[in-house]
Amino acid sequence: MELSGLVRALRLEGPGDEQPPPAEQVLLQLGLLLSQGPGGAGVLRDLGVLIEAADGHWLFGSRSPAALGKLVAALGELVAALSGHAAPPKQEQDAADLPGEDSAYATAAERAADVGSVFLRLLAKLEEAKAQECLGVPVVGPILGRVMGPIYIFAATHVVERPWTNARSQSVAQELLASLVRAADCGSVAEFLRGKDEDEEGRFAAVMGILKQELTKDTWKCNPATKFVFSWTLPHVTRPWLGRYLERVLPPSLLISDDYREENKILGVRCLHHIILNVPAADLCQFNRAQVVYHALYNHLYSREAPLIQTVLLCLLDLLPILERARRQQKLPRPTTACDEVLQLVLTHMEAEHRLALRRVYAKALPAFVRRLGILIARHLKRLERVILGYLEVCDGPEEEARLGILETLQCTIEHAWPRMPCRLPVLLKALLRMMWDVHTDRGSTPEPVKAALLQGATQCLILLDRCSEGQVKVLLEGVYSSCEENRVRVCLRQVRENA
Incomplete structure (x- = not known):
């Protein structure tokens, strides 16, 4: 359709019979038609034709500052109407999936692909106008400043696989992100959001202003895409840029993590983890923010879901040094630390835990807590010993992640609290030898490399125990070595004799 025919089809009253109406009037009318619902696909086609066929001077040129402001506002309203037209269907708070929701999502995906194509044409037209001497940055700059944020949010909504996307909408969204990056003269999405250098402010503030x-x-x-747009955008903004946006990103991260649904908790904790890693510790300590985050994470430790516990423990391990620094700066007494509190709760849960998935998560995280406490792990030796003995007894599947984690924990404990080990030598030696025998005689599905790793880990523990007990392990193992007929176990015991 030619431009003049499209304008006549809109039934707009221009300033004269031979002149088309102002661009902002046409755009506002198209936005109104789109928001009315019926005929949306036809309006999108007409709008795409209009933008592609229209002359750049008619769209953007020959304008006073006041007229340019009206055009910027009209384009902003049009972009908002387009984004709303392709948005995923709204839902009530905490509503379950409704019948027909898949169909509604499929419709939204098709609309998103059509809307994204219109946005691509608009950005291409703006790029052409930027290159024209009579238009250039003074005209195009304010327009881009108004539309880039909403278009980015639209693209981020559809760029990865979600229930409301399909292959076509994802492809268009990816192309749209690349076009936005080019229009902003940036090299990547991260640069588009944060700016090219530390002194330049990117578009993240505008994006968060809309998401707020x-x-x-x-x-x-209410909008199922909002949390995903936020969590997809946040990792692109890193140190040192993220610190200036702390007040904008911390509250929504805490809000999402505080939900009752596990998937939202994990999403929120991952956002908190990114903030902890990329915001200066001094900023996190200010106004007691780090303590607030700590309490939010600590409460999640009572969960029974392994993926959530794993995410929370990893996050806490990076938060604990910040809390310790704040305590030192405030010159507070430290009978116990936050790390002590977390480890005490983790050990309590580990001691009674029977589900293998959680046992693996706990055991893999435990060595890091021992290293974090150092010699102070001596405060927890009684309970830690019970956990180590209990976990060494139980095979946890082909990969033996729990046993391997516990062996590493025992090694770290011996290295940091070696003066307290000789008195525990009898029970630890017995548990390690029993585990070695169980591994050697196992006829299950455990792969040979895993068995070798378990035997090597136990051997290393025996070597460390012997060193801290002044050779007592070698003496106790003499009778075992002389009576053992299994070559694989004898090799391990020989290593203890030779290396201790």
Whole structure:
């Protein structure tokens, strides 16, 4: 359709019969038609034709500052109407999946692909106008400043696989992100959001300004895409840029992590972890923010879901040094630390835990806590010993992740608290030898490399125990070595005799 025919089809009253109406009037009318619902696909086609066929001077040129402001506002309203037209269907707070939701999502995906194509044409037209001497940056700059944020949020909504996307909408969204990056003269999405250098402010503030309206306690679940847009965008902004946005990103991260659904908890904790890693410790300690995050994470330790516990423990391990630094700066007494509190709770849960998935998660995280406490692990030796003995007894599947983690924990414990080990030598030696025999005689599905790793880990523990007990292990193992007929176990015991 030619431009003049499209304008006549809109039934707009221009300033004269031979002149088309102002661009902002046409765009506003198209946005109104789109928001009315019926005929949306036809309006999108007409809008794409209009943008592609229209002359750049008619769209953007020959304008006073006041007229340019009206055009910027009209384009902003049009972009908002387009984004709303292709948005995933709204849902009530905490609503379960409704019948027909898949069909609604499929419709949204098709609309998103069509809307994304219109956005691509608009950005291409703006790029052409930027290169024209009579238009250039003075005209195009304010327009881009108004539309880039909403278009980015639209693209981020559809760029990865979600229930409301399909292959076509994802492809268009990826192309749209690349076009946005080019239009902003940036090299990547991260640069687009944060700026090219530390002194330059990117578009992250504008994006968060738009998301802020939907990231409140009463609204964040109404749009199912909001949390994903936020969590997908946040990792692109890193140190040192993220610190200036701390007040904008910390509240929604805490809000999402505080939900009752596990998937939202994990999403929120991952956002908190990114903030902890990329915001200066001094900023996190200010106004007691780090303590607030700590309490939010600590409460999750009572969960029974292994993926959540794993995410929380990894996050806590990076938060604990920040809390310790704050305590030192405030010159507070430290009978116990946050690391002590976390480890005490973890050991309590480990001692009674029977589910293998959780046992693996706990055991893999335990060595890092021992290293973090150092010699102070001596405070927890009684309970830690019970956990080590209990976990060494139980095979946890082909990969033996729990046993391997516990062996590493025992090695770290011996290295840091070696003066307290000789008195525990009898029970530890017995448990290690029993585990070695169980591994050697296992006829299950455990791969040979895993068995070798278990035997090597136990051997290393015996060597360390012998060193801290002044050779007592070698003396106790003499009778075992002389009576053992299994070559594989004898090789391990020989290593202890030769290396201790």
